[in-house]
Amino acid sequence: MGVSNSYLLKAEVQHLLGVNAFGMWRLVRKYDDFPTPTEHPNLGGPFRDREPDEVWDGGQVSAWAAGTAEFTHCGAVLLRPLPEEFAPGRWAGYKDTVRGPALDWQTALGVIRIVHCADGRVATDVATDITG
Structure with missing residues (x-):
């Protein structure tokens, strides 16, 4: 990879x-x-x-x-530097995107989106569009 x-x-x-x-x-x-x-x-x-x-x-x-x-x-x-105290991430949902399924996790650092990209290309367009 x-x-x-x-x-x-x-x-x-x-x-x-x-x-x-x-x-x-x-x-x-x-x-x-x-x-x-x-x-x-x-x-x-x-x-x-x-x-x-x-x-x-x-x-x-x-x-x-x-x-x-x-x-x-x-x-x-x-x-980013880790907060002094933070809880484990919480499941924030699933969404189908044009690049493949996206899994969102709410963390102390913010929302982390994992995109399982089906076409082998970079999925930054949907990974950064948390609202979309």
């Missing part, structure tokens, strides 16, 4: 972190460990006409956010 990377355009990084263009500029100067842009290995689709400095590895950005106090709430759920 391989690991999939999601590449993000600048606007997507800004949306993930809840900052505007100036806020993004500020992050690069404020945090020495802010992920640097990377070259997308297969420049196709929305990345076709992009310069390498306009694409970020989404996993790196999400992991960085989880470990940065100002952006912990935006980062990867499973990388």
